[in-house]
Amino acid sequence: MKSFGSKVKALRKEKGMSQEELCEDQSELSVRQLIRIEGGKTAPSLSKMQFIAKRLNVPLPSLVDSEDVELPFRYKELKYLIMRTPTYRQEQQVRQINEYFNEIHSEFFENLPEDEKVAIEVLQTSMDIHLDEDVNFGGELVEESFQQIQLKKKYELNDLLIIRLYFFYIYFSNFQDDLFELSIVKQLCEHLKKQAQFTYPSDLFLLRDILLQAITILIELEEYEEAGDIINRTREIIKMTQDYQKQPILDMMEWKLILAYHNNRRAAEAKYNEALLFSRVVGNQHLEEQLIIEWKKDSL
Structure with missing residues (x-):
């Protein structure tokens, strides 16, 4: 992936674009992330590659080899197993999920794009907070990952994972942490209600689960009308997916x-x-x- 970064840097300079201009409003790609990509210090996700290619007005294959774009099938399988396996705080389920995490770390983690590494850390931290109801180890990750999400109106899979972690974090901190703002929660809920049209059918289960989290939070905060709207939206997703x-x-x-x-x-x-x-x-x-x-x- 070093060749990708060097190609991007050379083409950007050839077109007379600054890093800030390429990143636009930084909702999809921050300047810090671009610096690391151009320096060959991190592997970008497919979505970031596509964004960069679009901003440079070139086809993606001209910047990257096809084998560098695709994530390993087994990694994707393990990631979905982690997301789809409910723990219900049962020892056997928790042990199974930890085995999935162990395989990812031993076989794939080192070579994953930066976005995927963050996604795995977010999944692990979300599970830890949910099981232990302890947010002491989650705040820094939320803060690092969540800032860019607030600039978006359409969410990808890994964005949804970060939103889920944020909801876990503010709920189990009893809304006392500085990261909690009611206006942010309401903004996220407004975007999440419209998210089904932008979400792959295979990922709708995650959106459904996040909406269930949002309902819990809104009822706790006495935002009852908003909670009712999201209950209706969640029911539509359940009916749509027949799950x-x-x-x-x-x-x-x-x-x-x-x-x-x-x-x-x-x-x-x-x-x-x-x-x-x-x-x-x-x-x-x-x-x-x-x-x-x-x-x-x-x-x-």
């Missing part, structure tokens, strides 16, 4: 909203019974147990 694995969790979010915003116990209990029935139909005993615990807490 009903998280339907009971969405029902749980809805009963919590009904109790908090409408104070209607009968309607909330109907949603609870729907969630319980669905978890039994799919045979998810752990989720069924968690729903019972949550309903008892909400019924006090």
